[in-house]
Amino acid sequence: MSEDVKFWHLRNHQLFWVLNNSQVRQLCIITNFKRAKKGEMINFGEKESSRIYLLKKGNLKLVQVDEQGNEFIVDIIQQGELFGSLNVEGDDSSYEYAQVLTDRVVLCSFGVSDFERLLSENPTLAISYTKLVGFRLKRVKNSYSNLFFKSAKERLIAFLKDWANREGKINENQVCLDNFLTQKEISQIICSSRQTTTQLFNDWEQQGLISYSRKEIRINNLKALG
Amino acid sequence: MSEDVKFWHLRNHQLFWVLNNSQVRQLCIITNFKRAKKGEMINFGEKESSRIYLLKKGNLKLVQVDEQGNEFIVDIIQQGELFGSLNVEGDDSSYEYAQVLTDRVVLCSFGVSDFERLLSENPTLAISYTKLVGFRLKRVKNSYSNLFFKSAKERLIAFLKDWANREGKINENQVCLDNFLTQKEISQIICSSRQTTTQLFNDWEQQGLISYSRKEIRINNLKALG
DNA sequence: TCCATAATGTAATCTTCCAGACATTTGCCT
DNA sequence: AGGCAAATGTCTGGAAGATTACATTATGGA
Structure with a gap:
């Protein structure tokens, strides 16, 4: 160089x-x-x-x-x-x-x-x-x-919030995250089991609050997750 | 001064x-x-x-x-x-x-x-x-x-070990700690409930492994706690 | 010395979430 | 294209430990 x-x-x-x-x-x-x-x-x-x-x-x-x-x-x-x-x-x-x-x-x-x-x-x-x-x-x-002091759910929310603040891109009300992490890695960060993390993402997905893929995570309403 | x-x-x-x-x-x-x-x-x-x-x-x-x-x-x-x-x-x-x-x-x-x-x-x-x-x-x-990665018990042991290393006084095989902490404070440090900590101390006390008082903690055999 | 308060002891529930044990899907490599 | 490993989805029991609810005991201050 x-x-x-x-x-x-x-x-x-x-x-x-x-x-x-x-x-x-x-x-x-x-x-x-x-x-x-x-x-x-x-x-x-x-x-x-x-x-x-x-x-x-x-x-x-x-x-x-x-x-x-x-x-x-x-x-x-x-x-x-x-x-x-x-x-x-x-x-x-x-x-x-x-x-x-x-x-x-x-x-x-x-x-x-x-x-x-x-x-x-x-x-x-x-x-x-x-x-x-x-x-x-x-x-x-x-x-x-x-x-x-937080449950696994709260920890995941806190993590997503932090991530969104650091690198999130705002698209018409949605926060969009470039996802370079697997759910396993996310669980390691928030200290919970892989299964629990998966469960949480799926719950939110069903409620239409979030959209998870290996490429990106789109969050429709960060506050509604809680 | x-x-x-x-x-x-x-x-x-x-x-x-x-x-x-x-x-x-x-x-x-x-x-x-x-x-x-x-x-x-x-x-x-x-x-x-x-x-x-x-x-x-x-x-x-x-x-x-x-x-x-x-x-x-x-x-x-x-x-x-x-x-x-x-x-x-x-x-x-x-x-x-x-x-x-x-x-x-x-x-x-x-x-x-x-x-x-x-x-x-x-x-x-x-x-x-x-x-x-x-x-x-x-x-x-x-x-x-x-x-x-440790259970409440393991955390308490790790805490005691650390404390012993930092400030423990050795008295004929025993480690003796000047106790300026309450069990409540210890629980706050190791992140468990007060009751769990109490229970652990009492179990050890009954096995004759430890002697807890508000003034001092005497540990007969650190390794045997596990 | 006595009393109020903080510290400790004990037990019965109840919740969370971990640990397996799979099935299914995705995406990369050749 | 096809196959294989990694990632994700789903369900289960079970255990650790928090929470609640008291009883008992120390201790420092008036």
Whole structure:
């Protein structure tokens, strides 16, 4: 990928607005670009090779795997978001990987140490980055505390609402979602069984409130679901 | 509180190891010290007044309250930890407060804007701070993903194990915990009903595996609980 | 010391949703 | 086109644990 394109990508990310052009050019040099297709997995966690990723196009899921092998979808990353070793510290038992959800993704990455050097030279960038991580913390806390006090149905509604806010397209009163998730994946996100999720979608479908397909989800009236 | 004592407190926190003495002295000036007693509440969230706290002594809980008024214990903060507006960004719907659990706590705090200025002058500090928040993020993720795949019993065991690791005192094979939590609070942490928690403790008590009182919890054999 | 209040103990229902066990459909690959 | 795997649809019992409803016991403050 040409330096020009790299430049454009980085220049367009909010986080790097505080850098001047020459700094961004510098950043280009340490940056690695990559394309990946649906289903591909991205591993991170090996201390040495740990990298920070910036997702330029597409969506992917962050999956955490515990000792028993349970897979748990921690977060859905969308266009423009950072992910990877935000935490930097090498530690522990839990393993995490990312998997591509959309047909293809474009992402770029820096090694953690390069990124750290950049931060130490640009305090303003360091603060922006700090805020970003803090925001992520808040998001995770929020989405989890949702899960505990809501029934499976409420959790699914909350998930759809969130999704609609993030990426929904409004078509004459309807919200339309590009569906790159299977019902199984949705259940993993909202922590319920696959069957329960299916049941809920079908109930809504029969009431004419929603239209589910593998390509898209159309919601006629978000508020009426409850 | 004298500047000297402030100095000692700050100098001893890992986060500030990267600062030199004169910088720590500077930090002392913007620092506010406070004592609080059991049950007292600390609010943060008002954008203007938001502060970052460093807990010097004691324990407290961070409680998140959602729109329905459900109270959810997000985290237990112990000696030496930072809490408060780690996220810096003022946002949204969810409200969070801290409540003192031990007889008394000692804490110091800075206004967010002062702290930000400090960060911008000390990029290394900013990086340390980022790692800290990242670590917190990891902890939250971990404790949550625990919750979803475990039964109430397993969750309680995991909680006790974690507690034992953090603050347990070993007495001739037994682990002894200073109990500043009620069973109700424990249930809030592990997300089960108060009655279920009570039942579990009593079962263990009858099997002679544990000894619960309001002052202390003594565990004879952590592994045998399962 | 006594009392009000909070914390703990116990039991009987009742709801939710998970876990199988299939059938059916969809969509991709060759 | 045809076949195969993955995704979806549907039904069942059963278990975990919430909820309700009290009884009992501690504890801190007046």
